[in-house]
Structure formats: C-alpha cells, structure tokens
Amino acid sequence: MSTNGTPIILKDRAQALAHYPHGRIANGMIYVSGISSRRLDNTYEGVKENADGTFELDIKAQTKAVIENINVILQSQGASLANIVDMTVFLTDMKHYGAMNQVYNEYFDAETGPSRTCVGVLTLPSPKLLIEIKAIALAP
Numbered sequence: 549m550s551t552n553g554t555p556i557i558l559k560d561r562a563q564a565l566a567h568y569p570h571g572r573i574a575n576g577m578i579y580v581s582g583i584s585s586r587r588l589d590n591t592y593e594g595v596k597e598n599a600d601g602t603f604e605l606d607i608k609a610q611t612k613a614v615i616e617n618i619n620v621i622l623q624s625q626g627a628s629l630a631n632i633v634d635m636t637v638f639l640t641d642m643k644h645y646g647a648m649n650q651v652y653n654e655y656f657d658a659e660t661g662p663s664r665t666c667v668g669v670l671t672l673p674s675p676k677l678l679i680e681i682k683a684i685a686l687a688p
Contacts, residue, residue: 553579558624561617562586565673570621573687578631580621580683582638584672585613595676607644607678611651614681622685629655631685632662638680642668648679 553574561570564581571580585593594609619629639648645666656662662683672680 576687578685578687582680582682583614583617584677584680585610592676605678607647608651610679611648615655618683626688627685632683634684635662635664636682637666638669640678
C-alpha cells in the first residue's frame, strides 16, 4: 500500500490513458476514477461508425456502460453500486441530460442512491464520448 491508499487496477477493463488506477481505496472509501464506455479493446459502447466515417453516439448505451463499468470496479473490492455515496457526471452536452437520467434512474433512486453533481464539459478524451462518471463509495 502506498501513502495514498491501495490502487485498484483491473486487467479486464479499459486501461488508463495515463498513469492512474481505476480506483483507489483509502480510509474506508473507494474512489473510482472517471470512467467511460471504453472497452478493453479501445472500442466504445454506444458508438456506431457509419460508412462515411461519421459516428452515431448513443447517450443511453454509453450511460449504461459507464455505470456497469463502475459496478465491476466496485465488485472487484466486494462492494456494489449500493455502496456509492457520491457521483460526478460529466456530459459533453446538456441536451443529453434527460436521456442520461432515464438510464441513471434505472440504477438509483433518491432514497438510497448517491448524492450527485452533473457538469457540462467542452469535451472528453475522445470525441466518441458523451459521458464520463467518477464515484466515491464506502468500502465494505
């Protein structure tokens, strides 16, 4: 363990684009790095490439993939989505807010779900990404 806790690095998930873990455990908390819909093979859930080289981006598919990716990270530590106390959602366009919430609400409710902030951002690390989420959870 380093002075800032224990890293969580999963070999079966998309690897970080820089030197950081999928998450970090410290002081009874799990801090999940910003997670996208990128797969291990560097393709993206919720992205369809058209014959002309343009892309169709699906916020619902991307949101579901992001939440499921976060769940896998938490499950690797014996936790689950139910352990999340706070989430920060980054959207490249607030026009996706409603559709993102439709998927989000399939996983969380106001009584037991985490506190949440949603921020509009200019861009994410790939133009194929519409959403990224980071989370803080209680370690079991």
